Amino acid sequence: MPPGPPPAPPDALRAVAAGLLNLTGLGLGYALLRRWAAAAACWAATAVLLFVALPADADGVPASALAVYALFLVLAAVHGAFAGLRTRLTWPGRAPLALLLGVLLLAVPVGGALWYDDAREEAVQQALLDRLRHADELVTAAGRQPFTASRADYRTALGVYRDLAVHHPGSRAAGKVPDRMRTYYATVGAAYGRHAYCEAIEPLTYLRTVPRTMPAGQLGPLSRWPDGRLADSLYACGSTALAGGGADWVTHFGDLLDTFPGSAPAAKVVPAVESAVGKAEKAVDGGSPCAAVERLRGLDTEIGRLAGSAGQSADGLTKAAARAGRSGDAGGYACGVDQYRDGDFDSAQKTMEQFVADTGGGARRDRAKKIAIAAEVAQTIPAAGKKLPTTASGGSISVTVKNDSPDEVTVLYTGPVTGSFTLKACGRCTSYSLVSTLVRGFKPCDDSGRNYPQRTLSLPAGTTYFVHKPHGGSTATPASDTAKLRPGYIYTECAYTTQTFGSGT
Template sequence: MPSSPPPAPPDALRAAAVALLNLTGLGLGYLLVRRWIPLAACLAATAVLLLVALPADADGVPGSALVVYSVFLLLAALHGASVGLRTRLVWPGQRPVALALGVVLLAVPVGGALWYDSAHKEAVERALLDRLAAADERVDAAGRKDFATAKSAYQDALAVYRDLAVHHSGSRAAGQVPDRMRTYYTTVAAAYGHKDYCTAVEPLKYLRTVPNSMPRDQLGTLTHWPDDRLATSLYQCGAGGLADGEGDWVPQFGELLDTFPDSGQAAKVVPAVDAAEKKAAKAVSGKDPCGAVKQLEALNTQILQLSNGTSAEADGLVKVAGRADRSGDAGKYTCGVKQYEDGDYAQAQATMQQFVTDSPHDRNRDRARKISIGAEVAQTLPAAGKKLPTMASGGGISVTVRNDSPDEITVLYTGPVTGSFTLGACGSCEAYSFASSLLPGWEPCGDSGKNYPQRTISLPPGTTYFVHKPKNDSTASPGSDTAKLRYGYIYTECAYTTQSLGSSSY
């Protein structure tokens, strides 16, 4: 007997049936022709594919695995067709039935592929929804931090929203992005909702950049949502600093006028600055005139700085700046009086001298000059500052002041009358040594052979305080005298210089 049945006559229909049954991935074609090893190989390959593919996730089956499995099925079909061409089928005996069975069983891999595709899409949807939820959590957590710290988290979340909207536009997650963007905007701009306007400026400026990276159809009305809020924040922040008189409010108003020049908030800038100037000018008559003057000076500088960066409001701002400058100059007189009354004589002198220089036509200019003289005298003789100098002049008592020094001197006096004058240097005079001033009988201005420069003034009775100092030597100590003047006497003041250890005094 032969070792195996003789080959069957070639049959293309049988070969096609075996090939189709092998394409199911179950090796059924090999089963019908009794090829057990290829059958096991087909089953093993399908099992490996199922282990790799299941459960379905967002990553899907690796492309290399699908290519290898597809090539394997094609080889199994070709090999099965070759075997089935001359090998009789175990079952079913009729070839058309086997062919029909192969066609029907192809529904198994096709249906499995369709089911897997659906499961994979659902897995992708779930993964996208998870990404959306993670971005939402990041936004929520960032909302509990200050904007500078949370900005990077906001940017990361925005990148996720953009990726979902642009690269997964048909997904359920992408459909929720517009709602998430509304939450995103309100979270970033939370400081505005709390009326913390200065803090709200930077977040709102950031939100104005979002349309540069996010499709506008995902934003809708949010595209211009930050504009009015930013304009309000810039105005309120600047107005708060202006009202407090602290900080630099110019950047906020400047940005408002540059960015939103036609807004209602921009129209409020000049009235706000005008009100601040009027308030400071009124405060000159209050308890702190010097503080009001400083504020007016600062306002003048700040308003001019603001007007340089604008065009629409420049004229109005320049007018307010000019008024602040004039109010500040006029207020220096009141400030100097307050400093004098508080005993700050050096500062009072400087303030009144500045007032005299800056306000040549002010009605208080002449008295300011006298107060400046009185303040300078009071720095040497503090008792001279007990009364504020007046505009009184003249008197019935003659006082002659002589200069017994080699320097030109300035004589200052205050009391019932305040004034000053200059005496020329005594050409034949020299500075006295400190030791000579201690000798018995020493008397300055007592040399009848010298022609001392002198000047006689008329003063009323009362205490007058004299100070004389060299006009061109700021290092020398000034001389001083307190004279109690009475009618019936003629008084003489003598200015002289003494030197000791390299220093001189008058």
């Protein structure tokens, strides 16, 4: 074999040209030196990088891949420079021309990097727009469901809008966030537009928390958008609950007076409460006076609770509560009369006794006492409750009531005249045995040697119902008597105790 060509004399320009040609990533330095295996390695490395980098996405090329490729190019450039120091290039013949070609070809990787950076930036913009689009879809879907079921989706979408506005302020997606926030507010608060005021309270309250997380520049007037709507909703929902007898009105009005004390809806709270009291007062004279009384007493409690934290509205609410309380107490009379007429004598007695305790005087109070007595009598003798008692007193027939028992006795009577009194216990009296009461000629209260506690009444003719009720912890059961009083007679009622078999009296 003929000997290989002798090495060329050293040429620094040629070495630099070969290194630059390899630094382009195209392996041209090796190709012009006829080192094809090394050139193929350069081509393979560049192909691998292109495979990893393309198509451009938002994440870009992994830093490790770029570092390895850059190191490879530097090594290829250094190795090519050493190889080109004593090896002639196949083309071009002159080193300066090759050096110029290497400098020009460096534009290829530089231009490719710039193009890739633009492509990656566009990919980032598209990825951010995709995130924005997904958040928009979440808001649209959430708007078709109740707020309680879609709250999490609203929060997720808000988190996306905030991230775009705060961490990607110059992106095209961030530029669309203010417009999206208008849609967001309109969707979350849509119940207000449908006049579903109670349903609107929770989402509008949530919208007032949004400015805590979003930059102020992204919201503008939206930061105050929920305020007036929430105030209207709290008043409307509270008014509906107040009219319907619900308890939530205290919460809604309380929130309104606490959060928006100077608003127009807040100024309507006291008139609304006064109107509710007025309607309940009118209802006392209607067909269900007891329900109206219960309503007034409930209003007294609820308005008083609201007044405790009502600020400048407290005085008006306190007056309305006092009015409801007074009207509720006064309405107890109508309620007791209604219960009496319905035959609910136990309730009528308790109601009238409470009415007497709550009122200071007046004709109604006197008659309420009579009705309470008659109701108690009617619980033992139902016929006594057929008519409401009057405040009449006195009569022409003398009825003496004596106590021949060891117990203090309260005597209740009703009929043309109603009343009650108490007789002291008979000091030397004892309970009669059951057998003795069955003997012919048995007459209690007939011992002339005893000074029986007694009281003489003057009653009109007619049927009078008596009930004797023992006191002092006695276990004796009440006794009753129905007396048909006629003119020209003198009557005696005797209260005595009978000892039955066992321990009962």
